[in-house]
Every structure is written in structure tokens, then in C-alpha cells.
Amino acid sequence: MRSEASWGLKAAALGGLLFLHLPILLIFLYAFTTEERSYAFPPPGYTTQWFGVAWNRADIWPPLWLSLKVAAIATVMAMILGTLAAAGMARAKFFGRDQISLLILLPIALPGVITGMSLRSAFGIMDIPFSTWTIVLGHATFCIVIVYNNAIARMRRLSGGIMEASADLGANAFQTFRYVLLPNLGSALLAGGMLAFALSFDEVIVTTFTAGQQSTLPIWMLNELVRPRQRPVTNVVAIVVFAATFVPILIAYYLTRGGSETAGMGK
Amino acid sequence: MTIAVEFANVSRHFGTVRAVDGVDLTIAEGSFFAMLGPSGSGKTTCLRLISGFEKPTGGQIRIFGEDVSETPPHLRNVNTVFQDYALFPHLNVRDNVAYGLMVKGMGRAARYRKAEEMLALVKLDGYGDRKPAQLSGGQRQRVALARALVNEPRVLLLDEPLGALDLKLREAMQDELKALQHKLGLTFVFVTHDQHEALSMADSLAVFNEGRIAQIGTPQDIYDRPATRFVADFVGSSNVLPPDLTRALGGPAEWASLRPEATRLAPTGPVSGTVIALRYLGSGTRVVIDAGGTEVAALVPAGQPVPAEGATTAIAFEPSALHLMGTT
Numbered sequence: 001m002r003s004e005a006s007w008g009l010k011a012a013a014l015g016g017l018l019f020l021h022l023p024i025l026l027i028f029l030y031a032f033t034t035e036e037r038s039y040a041f042p043p044p045g046y047t048t049q050w051f052g053v054a055w056n057r058a059d060i061w062p063p064l065w066l067s068l069k070v071a072a073i074a075t076v077m078a079m080i081l082g083t084l085a086a087a088g089m090a091r092a093k094f095f096g097r098d099q100i101s102l103l104i105l106l107p108i109a110l111p112g113v114i115t116g117m118s119l120r121s122a123f124g125i126m127d128i129p130f131s132t133w134t135i136v137l138g139h140a141t142f143c144i145v146i147v148y149n150n151a152i153a154r155m156r157r158l159s160g161g162i163m164e165a166s167a168d169l170g171a172n173a174f175q176t177f178r179y180v181l182l183p184n185l186g187s188a189l190l191a192g193g194m195l196a197f198a199l200s201f202d203e204v205i206v207t208t209f210t211a212g213q214q215s216t217l218p219i220w221m222l223n224e225l226v227r228p229r230q231r232p233v234t235n236v237v238a239i240v241v242f243a244a245t246f247v248p249i250l251i252a253y254y255l256t257r258g259g260s261e262t263a264g265m266g267k
Numbered sequence: 268m269t270i271a272v273e274f275a276n277v278s279r280h281f282g283t284v285r286a287v288d289g290v291d292l293t294i295a296e297g298s299f300f301a302m303l304g305p306s307g308s309g310k311t312t313c314l315r316l317i318s319g320f321e322k323p324t325g326g327q328i329r330i331f332g333e334d335v336s337e338t339p340p341h342l343r344n345v346n347t348v349f350q351d352y353a354l355f356p357h358l359n360v361r362d363n364v365a366y367g368l369m370v371k372g373m374g375r376a377a378r379y380r381k382a383e384e385m386l387a388l389v390k391l392d393g394y395g396d397r398k399p400a401q402l403s404g405g406q407r408q409r410v411a412l413a414r415a416l417v418n419e420p421r422v423l424l425l426d427e428p429l430g431a432l433d434l435k436l437r438e439a440m441q442d443e444l445k446a447l448q449h450k451l452g453l454t455f456v457f458v459t460h461d462q463h464e465a466l467s468m469a470d471s472l473a474v475f476n477e478g479r480i481a482q483i484g485t486p487q488d489i490y491d492r493p494a495t496r497f498v499a500d501f502v503g504s505s506n507v508l509p510p511d512l513t514r515a516l517g518g519p520a521e522w523a524s525l526r527p528e529a530t531r532l533a534p535t536g537p538v539s540g541t542v543i544a545l546r547y548l549g550s551g552t553r554v555v556i557d558a559g560g561t562e563v564a565a566l567v568p569a570g571q572p573v574p575a576e577g578a579t580t581a582i583a584f585e586p587s588a589l590h591l592m593g594t595t
Contacts, residue, residue: 161350164320166366168340169367
């Protein structure tokens with residue numbers, strides 16, 4: 001049964017949505033403004049020249065590559081470690097399992113400042129110089145959690161019966177993994193990987209503590225906003241960041257949506 | 268008679284829990300054998316001991332004479348229809364049915380042909396391209412059946428396969444399963460907690476209680492001559508009469524069972540009391556009277572007068588209807 005909401009509630013919902021999303025539209029809008037020093041509204045004129053300017057700015061490319069590299073490595077690490085952790089936690093029952101599960105989840109609950117500080121001091125104590133790898137490690141802490149969460153949710157929802165059914169029908173352990181477990185886990189892993197990639201790509205806080213002198217793309221943007229010069233270039237980059245993170249998240253959403261039908265089954 | 272499945276003093280203990288405790292059992296080839304019992308009575312564990320998902324902690328299990336106590340599930344020539352069907356959600360119906368043949372290395376054309384034959388057998392021709400999620404409960408059940416049967420198992424195990432279906436469908440499937448079993452001449456081992464299902468479908472059945480077999484026999488044996496109070500109570504809706512009441516009725520001082528349908532109401536009779544409950548069953552009315560502290564039920568066929576609640580009446584029956592079950 002569907003009941004009609006009052007117009008007041010509708011207006012409030014609309015207001016909330018606008019409050020959340022109008023600023024994003026403004027970011028896009030200001031990528032096309034002719035005014036480069038301030039964000040005057042309405043923009044005095046419109047141009048696409050900033051896309052060309054951004055393309056030719058040599059200082060954009062290193063941060064972009066660094067961000068992509070870090071996100072890719074952190075995602076691969078997270079997919080391997082997160083899946084293994086999930087497999088272990090989903091199958092085994094052992095003393096302290098809940099506590100370990102909490103420890104695995106903790107990095108995403110901890111404020112990034114805490115994670116960043118602790119990693120920075122740990123790197124300091126161990127005399128590890130800041131590099132791409134220290135950023136990767138920082139990102140991997142929360143990327144693992146994303147993959148782990150996706151994988152374990154799917155494993156729990158898979159009726160344990162289908163593994164037994166596979167064995168019952170004559171499949172050995174490898175065949176069961178290949179033909180039953182992997183196909184059912186695949187989309188959850190892919191979704192976890194995409195979310196992890198998106199999260200790593202625009203991460204600022206932990207990165208600030210672990211990057212040393214290097215700049216990832218979000219940090220480059222932060223620095224750029226402080227200087228009132230070719231401001232719309234930052235907006236152009238913001239659109240790139242938006243695309244690089246929004247598209248994977250959207251795909252991840254579609255991959256895990258309706259999971260109850262595809263994976264839950266049963267009754 | 269060839270013995271399909273044999274349990275020799277089989278136990279399965281989980282720590283201190285004796286899920287199955289010293290069970291002896293033989294299941295004849297080609298029979299429809301039911302394992303009946305309340306939840307936790309060990310019947311499902313027995314089924315899993317046959318399929319290989321549980322290993323006995325004691326005793327020996329033989330399938331067609333071969334000791335399989337150490338054989339893993341995928342090497343046993345038995346297949347299971349699981350309680351929740353456990354269909355592979357990512358595969359369509361045809362690939363679900365063909366799965367067992369695929370993992371054994373049969374070519375695509377051959378296994379699809381056999382899968383289609385099986386789907387026809389369970390009246391699901393034309394459903395091969397659907398995903399399990401697009402099927403109704405009854406259809407999923409048929410797919411699970413086809414998926415097991417396509418492997419030509421020597422024993423088919425069914426774990427409460429009808430439990431998730433509604434009443435009408437369940438009755439239809441009972442008839443169909445029975446017909447299928449006759450047609451294929453296969454050994455079916457069927458686990459259920461539904462006594463009507465067990466009695467109506469099985470050639471012989473074992474009643475489980477607390478990890479042991481309380482009674483084994485034909486449905487009629489078990490219904491008419493329950494061996495213990497538990498069986499009398501669990502199978503059907505028999506009255507269980509305590510020794511002193513049995514003696515008051517002219518029998519020895521033993522526990523006895525008395526089926527409500529073997530009784531009739533009478534103005535006077537050996538058992539009398541006030542009517543404390545009436546339950547209309549369609550084909551009759553179940554009248555429960557309080558006979559000096561023991562509840563005794565009688566079945567009044569439809570069309571005959573039913574006393575009002577609170578009225579005093581008596582229950583009469585032929586002495587032969589009283590089935591004695593010993594003193595314990």
C-alpha cells in the first residue's frame with residue numbers, strides 16, 4: 001500500500017536533495033566560466049577553454065598518475081587480502097572471531113586523522129621513507145575493509161547449501177570453487193574493488209599524513225584552490241575526479257543490487 | 268531382496284550431543300523409506316550420514332554392500348534433494364540440471380539432452396532457460412529433483428523436500444513423488460517431520476526419537492501398533508492411556524494407545540467425563556473429554572450429533588482397539 005505524502009514533506013525532501021546536490025552542479029558550472037579569479041554568480045560568460053588549459057598544464061599529470069597508481073595497487077591488495085579475510089571469517093568459528101572481525105572493520109570507523117597519525121609515526125619509528133608505497137599502505141587499510149565487507153556479505157547470503165549441493169552432484173573442491181563459489185562471489189568482489197578504487201582515488205586525510213612531498217590529485221586540487229589563478233582548471237579536474245569515482249560506484253551499485261535474488265535463493 | 272542402505276550400530280556424536288546413537292537400519296532396494304521424527308531427533312543427521320556430509324563417530328554404513336564410512340560425498344553414488352533446494356542461483360535451470368554431468372566431464376550436447384529429458388520427466392519442459400529466481404517454490408522443487416535424478420543415483424535422498432510448499436501443492440507433489448519412485452524403481456529415502464506425509468508415502472518408515480530409532484515398520488504397523496508411548500503420541504493423534512486407566516477399562520496395568528477414530532460417543536461407557544474441547548476437522552469433529560485427569564479424544568464422524576462443551580458424555584470402543592505398549 002502506498003500512502004500519499006503531504007506536500008510539506010515533499011518540499012522538505014526536495015529541499016534536502018537540492019542542498020546536497022546543487023553544489024555539485026555548481027562545480028560543473030564553474031568549469032565553464034570565463035571568470036578565473038573568483039566564483040561569481042551568475043558566471044559572466046561561458047567557455048570551454050579550461051579543458052584545453054587543463055590538458056596542457058604539466059603540473060596536473062603527475063598527481064593524476066600517482067592517484068591512479070595508488071588506487072590501482074591499493075585495490076588489488078585489498079581484493080586479495082579482503083577476500084581471504086572474508087573467506088576465513090565466513091567459514092571458521094574460532095575463539096575471538098568477533099573481536100578480530102571488529103579489528104578488521106576498525107580502519108573504516110576510525111577518523112582518518114587517527115589512521116594517518118598512527119601510520120605516520122609508525123613509518124617514522126621504522127625509518128620507512130615516504131613514497132608511493134606509504135600512500136598505498138595508508139589506503140589499503142580502508143580499502144581492505146570495503147572488499148571484506150562486500151565479500152563477507154555475499155558469502156553469508158549464499159546459502160551454504162549450494163556448496164554441499166555441488167559436492168553432492170559429484171564436484172570436487174576445485175570444481176566447486178570454480179563453478180559455484182567464484183561465479184557467485186565475482187560481482188561482489190568486483191563491486192568491492194570498484195568502491196575501494198573510488199575511495200582511494202579521492203582520499204585526502206590519510207594521504208596528507210603518508211604522502212611526504214608527493215601530491216595525489218585531491219591534494220593538488222586542495223593546494224590549487226588556495227591560489228586564485230586559473231581557478232576553473234580545478235573545476236575541470238574535479239569533473240575528472242567525479243567521473244573517476246562516480247562511475248565505479250554506480251557500477252558497484254548495479255552489481256550488488258538485487259543480490260538477494262541472485263545469491264540468496266532458498267526459500 | 269537387495270539391501271540398498273545399511274546402518275550397523277551407527278553413531279554420530281557432536282561432543283556430548285548424541286545426534287545419532289547406535290542406529291541399526293536396513294533399507295531395501297526400490298523401497299520408499301521415510302525417516303520420521305521431531306526436529307533434533309537425528310533423522311536429518313542420518314540422511315547426511317548416507318550422503319557423506321557427516322562421518323559416523325562409530326559403526327559402519329554400507330551402500331549396496333560397500334562400506335562408505337570414509338567415502339567423501341562427491342564420490343558416492345547417491346544424490347540429495349535439499350530442503351531449501353540449494354539450486355545454483357547463477358545458472359539457468361538447464362545448467363542446474365546438467366551440473367552433475369558437467370563435472371563428470373560429459374559434453375555439452377549430451378548433457379543438455381539428458382537435462383531436457385529429466386525436465387520433461389518432472390514436467391518442466393521449456394523451462395530450461397529460466398533462472399531459479401524466476402520459478403515458483405514447486406517448480407524449484409522439481410528442478411532440484413531433476414538435478415538429482417539426472418545422475419542416475421542408486422539412492423535418492425530427500426530432506427524435507429515438501430516442507431516449503433503450501434498444503435495443496437504438497438499433496439500434489441506427494442502423489443507425484445510416489446508415482447515417480449514407482450516408475451523409476453529407485454530407492455528413495457525421505458526425511459520428514461510430518462507424520463501424514465510419512466504414513467501416506469512410505470513403504471516402510473523409521474520413527475526417530477533422541478538419536479535412536481523408536482520403531483521401524485510399515486506405516487500400518489506403526490499407526491496401529493505403536494511400540495512406545497512416544498510413537499503413539501507422535502504418529503497420528505492417538506490417545507495415550509496411563510496404566511491405571513487401562514486397568515480401569517478392563518486391561519492389564521500397561522500403557523495403551525487408543526485411536527480416536529476407533530471410538531464412538533455413548534450415553535454410558537467405560538470412559539466418561541466432561542467435554543473440554545471441540546475441534547471441527549471437516550470430515551468429523553474431534554471431541555476431547557476429561558476422564559478423571561486424562562484427556563481422551565474421540566472422533567465423531569460428520570453428520571452425527573456433537574455434544575456441547577461442558578456436557579458429560581462417555582466414550583465407548585471395542586476392547587480390541589486398545590493397543591498395549593508395556594509398563595514403561
